[in-house]
Amino acid sequence: MERYICVTCGTQFADSAEPPESCPICEDPRQYVPPSGQRWTTLAELAADHENEIRAEGDFTGIATSPSFAIGQRALLVPFGDSNILWDCITLLDDATAAQVERCGGLAGIAISHPHYYSCMVEWAEVFDCPVHLHAADAEWVMRPDPVIEHWDGEQLELGHGLTLIRGGGHFPGGTMLHWAEGAGALLSGDIIQVIPDRGHVSFMWSYPNLVPLPQSEIERVAGSVEPFEYEAIYGAWWDRLIPADGPEIVRRSAERYGAALRGELL
Ligand SMILES: [Zn+2]
Ligand SMILES: [Zn+2]
Numbered sequence: 001m002e003r004y005i006c007v008t009c010g011t012q013f014a015d016s017a018e019p020p021e022s023c024p025i026c027e028d029p030r031q032y033v034p035p036s037g038q039r040w041t042t043l044a045e046l047a048a049d050h051e052n053e054i055r056a057e058g059d060f061t062g063i064a065t066s067p068s069f070a071i072g073q074r075a076l077l078v079p080f081g082d083s084n085i086l087w088d089c090i091t092l093l094d095d096a097t098a099a100q101v102e103r104c105g106g107l108a109g110i111a112i113s114h115p116h117y118y119s120c121m122v123e124w125a126e127v128f129d130c131p132v133h134l135h136a137a138d139a140e141w142v143m144r145p146d147p148v149i150e151h152w153d154g155e156q157l158e159l160g161h162g163l164t165l166i167r168g169g170g171h172f173p174g175g176t177m178l179h180w181a182e183g184a185g186a187l188l189s190g191d192i193i194q195v196i197p198d199r200g201h202v203s204f205m206w207s208y209p210n211l212v213p214l215p216q217s218e219i220e221r222v223a224g225s226v227e228p229f230e231y232e233a234i235y236g237a238w239w240d241r242l243i244p245a246d247g248p249e250i251v252r253r254s255a256e257r258y259g260a261a262l263r264g265e266l267l
Contacts, residue, residue: 001015001016001017002015002016002017002042003015003016003042003043003144004016004019004020004040004041004042005040005041005042005043005046005091005120006023006025006026006038006039006040006070007039007040007041007070008023008026008031008032008033008034008038008039008070009023009025009026009031009070009071009116010069010070010071010090010091010119010120011023011025011091011115011118011119011143012043012091012119012120012122012123012143012144013143013144014143014144014145019040020040022038023038023143024141024143025115025116025118025141025143026038029207029210029212030116030171030172030206030207030208030209030210030212031116031207031209032209032210043091043092043093043120043123046065046069046091046092047092047094050065050066050067050069050092051065051066051092051094051096052064052065052066052090052092052094052096052097053065053066054097054100054101057074057076057235057239057240057242058186058233058235058242058244059180059182059183059186059233060076060077060078060079060087060235061076061077061104062074062075062076062077062239063075063076063077063086063090063097063101064090064238064239065090065091065092069090069091069092070091070119071116071117072238073088073090073116073117073237073238074088074090074237074238074239075087075088075089075090075117076088076188076235077101077104078163078178078180078188079105079161079182080108080109080159080160080161080163081108081160081161082105083105083106083107083108084101084104084105084106084107084108085107085108085109085110085111085159085163085178086101086107086109086110086111086124086128087111087112087113087178087188088111088112088113088117088188088190088237089110089112089117089118089119089120089121089124089132090117090119090120091119091120092120093120093123093124093127098127098128101128106128106130107124107128107130108130109130109131109132109133109159110124110125110128110130110131110132110133111132111133111134111159111165111176111178112132112133112134112176112190113175113176113177113178113188113189113190113191113192113237114138114171114172114174114175114176114190114191114192115138115141115142115172116191117190117191117237118134118141118142118143121148121149122144122146122148122149125146125148125149126148130148131148131149131150132148132149132150133150133152133157133159133165134149134150134151134152134174134176135151135152135153135165135167135173135174135175135176136151136152136153136174137153137167137169137172137173137174138172138173138174138175139151139174141172152165154167155167155225162180162181162182163178163179163180163181164178164179164181164229165177165178165179166178166179166225166226166229167225168189168192168193168221168222168225168226169192169218169221169222169225170192170204170205170206170214170218170219170221170222171191171192171204171205171206171207171208171214172192175190175191175192175222176190176192177189177190177192177193177225177226179226179229179231180231181230184230184231184232184233184245185229185230185231185232185233186231186232186233186234186235186247187226187229187231187233187234187235187247188234188235189202189234189235189236189237190236190237191208191237192204192222193222193223193226193234193251194208194236194237195234195235195236195237195241195242195243199243200250200253201250201253201254201257202234202243202250202251202254203254203258204218204219204222204223204254204255204258206218213258213262214258215262216258216259216262219255219258219259219262220255220259222255223251223252223254223255226248226251227248229248230248231247231248232244232245232246232247233245233247234247234250234251
């Protein structure tokens, strides 16, 4: 038996003797199967020619795989008492990474923005003996069910130590962001509020690789979900996708611009 990993999205599947027939996450219009077709790997194969880069990213510690694998996101270690919450997840977990995360205080939990970053969440949770917090609205996208997964419902979940999970929706019905209340505050937004090249704006999409937008009602929902929170910085899902300050005004301004674009007012 093997736990196969989709090369395009990095998702690990439950034990099987043969590779799965297909990857539902990549066959969904919010991802894609490449023209060359579906390919599978395993954690051992991946570890043979990849490693994780771990370094400071703003107020947190980032972890991402090098060379880039699948969607290429970087996770963030967020302080949680004398331990950490892992915000978003990546596929590769090797001994060197586990040792370094342990030296930083280990993990008290894992929280993930949406199914594109579910990756190898169960492997991480087992190594660090911690739960994975996922929004229940996206439960159908879990490819390796396990008791470590704790689905939460509703609009917000307080994790403690100033951390709150916020359901934004948009890209996925359960699309989640993490608010960090320390200092000036920060919003860790995954793909739900997207940090884009112009750091004076953010954006919102239903499908990023396939460029399918969201309706006005969902833009208002996503922007409205973070309105009650105080923060300055917004951390996106890749290295250096970081807006250092003025986050709430940037989200408001961007939601207004998106609405204007949908109404044809930017033409
Ligand atoms: Zn996939
Ligand atoms: Zn995504």
